[in-house]
Amino acid sequence: MIDEHLVEREQRALMSNYKRQPVQFVRGEGAGLFDADGRRYIDCVAGISTMNVGHSHPAVVAAIQEQAARLIHVSNLYYTEPMIALAEWIRDRSMGGRVFFCNSGTEAVEAALKLCRKHAGHDRPEVVALVDSFHGRTYGALTLTGQPGKQDAFRPLLPGVVHVDRQDLEGLQAAIGPQTAAVFMEVVQGESGVHPTPPEMLRLARELCDRHGALLVFDEIQTGLARTGPLFAYQGVGVEPDVMTLAKSLGGGMPIGAITARPGIDATFQPGDHGSTFAAGPLACAAGLAATGVLDDPALQAHVREEGAWFLGALQTLVDDGLATEARGRGLMCGLDLPRANAGELVSAMLDRGILVNATGPRTIRFLPPLVVGRPDLETVLTALRETLPALTA
Numbered sequence: 001m002i003d004e005h006l007v008e009r010e011q012r013a014l015m016s017n018y019k020r021q022p023v024q025f026v027r028g029e030g031a032g033l034f035d036a037d038g039r040r041y042i043d044c045v046a047g048i049s050t051m052n053v054g055h056s057h058p059a060v061v062a063a064i065q066e067q068a069a070r071l072i073h074v075s076n077l078y079y080t081e082p083m084i085a086l087a088e089w090i091r092d093r094s095m096g097g098r099v100f101f102c103n104s105g106t107e108a109v110e111a112a113l114k115l116c117r118k119h120a121g122h123d124r125p126e127v128v129a130l131v132d133s134f135h136g137r138t139y140g141a142l143t144l145t146g147q148p149g150k151q152d153a154f155r156p157l158l159p160g161v162v163h164v165d166r167q168d169l170e171g172l173q174a175a176i177g178p179q180t181a182a183v184f185m186e187v188v189q190g191e192s193g194v195h196p197t198p199p200e201m202l203r204l205a206r207e208l209c210d211r212h213g214a215l216l217v218f219d220e221i222q223t224g225l226a227r228t229g230p231l232f233a234y235q236g237v238g239v240e241p242d243v244m245t246l247a248k249s250l251g252g253g254m255p256i257g258a259i260t261a262r263p264g265i266d267a268t269f270q271p272g273d274h275g276s277t278f279a280a281g282p283l284a285c286a287a288g289l290a291a292t293g294v295l296d297d298p299a300l301q302a303h304v305r306e307e308g309a310w311f312l313g314a315l316q317t318l319v320d321d322g323l324a325t326e327a328r329g330r331g332l333m334c335g336l337d338l339p340r341a342n343a344g345e346l347v348s349a350m351l352d353r354g355i356l357v358n359a360t361g362p363r364t365i366r367f368l369p370p371l372v373v374g375r376p377d378l379e380t381v382l383t384a385l386r387e388t389l390p391a392l393t394a
């Protein structure tokens with residue numbers, strides 16, 4: 001699956017902050033990735049929910065080729081059209097407010113945090129986030145990320161961030177007050193193993209933010225862009241945020257992030273407040289326009305709902321048969337808890353069978369296939385789980 005020399009070169013050339021699987025990919029198509037020997041792998045990771053449209057989608061490839069041949073980058077000192085068209089797309093399909101572009105998820109969270117802090121002024125020093133959340137790795141986003149294991153080596157973090165358990169309605173009530181600038185939540189916590197935030201928690205956050213004048217921010221970096229069925233996960237639960245962060249699948253595989261804020265709040269940033277050299281570049285935005293064009297299809301969103309429901313039901317049969325302890329999911333975002341802390345072994349066993357899955361913790365497997373995945377691939381994944389799990393459960 002992988003050339004020994006490549007592993008050795010990687011170790012000598014790259015810092016060791018990633019633990020890679022022993023496979024090298026050279027090509028992708030739809031829900032499949034191919035290694036150098038031409039072996040096809042069913043991709044249930046999708047670049048960590050970046051390839052919602054599928055690998056090398058022809059519309060995205062054509063948009064990148066066409067845009068790259070004309071104009072790659074000029075900076076935000078000048079006008080270009082793709083950024084405006086992509087911002088219009090986001091505005092018109094979400095809260096109706098304007099957009100700020102950046103280059104990644106963590107940058108989108110930083111931008112949202114700065115926007116909320118500026119909007120709040122200096123008298124509201126606190127920000128509320130959830131335990132087990134994931135918002136990124138830069139300092140502000142890392143502080144919001146409610147996982148001490150990811151934070152401890154990098155303390156001191158940003159002051160004023162308070163974490164509440166995602167089930168703790170009373171805790172949320174106690175945490176939000178006139179001192180609160182913003183509340184950050186994922187509609188479904190992805191990185192911690194696909195844990196939906198209870199709708200009553202989202203509703204209470206909305207109510208408390210309205211009461212105390214704080215901003216509600218939904219981090220839709222993983223849940224957005226049809227991953228859970230609707231274009232944005234908040235549309236499936238009926239609670240609208242004031243600010244939303246996006247990244248991952250927004251660029252069809254090109255690096256891009258964005259925030260949007262509802263009208264009024266979207267006037268918070270003024271020239272000089274925030275920016276980024278690469279942000280809103282025509283190449284990433286052209287790719288984003290092509291990708292969002294694909295994701296904007298009700299038939300694709302129905303496919304996500306149907307296949308997601310089928311796959312979650314199939315995972316549940318593993319729980320019923322004692323091979324797993326819990327299955328969770330929304331659309332094509334699913335998590336499976338194992339009876340033993342050997343998720344890494346399952347990832348390896350599935351890789352041997354030509355299937356990519358990802359462990360979010362010692363007991364939890366996450367499934368994030370490209371949204372174009374077909375039923376035959378999902379059936380193959382289920383069969384492989386059914387055949388692999390007994391040895392790991394005993």
Ligand SMILES: Cc1ncc(COP(=O)(O)O)c(C=O)c1O
Nearest residue numbers: 104105106134135136219221222
């Ligand atoms: C909900 C959420 N927010 C933020 C991020 C950070 O995004 P990035 O890795 O692009 O910085 C992620 C990445 O997994 C995420 O899932």
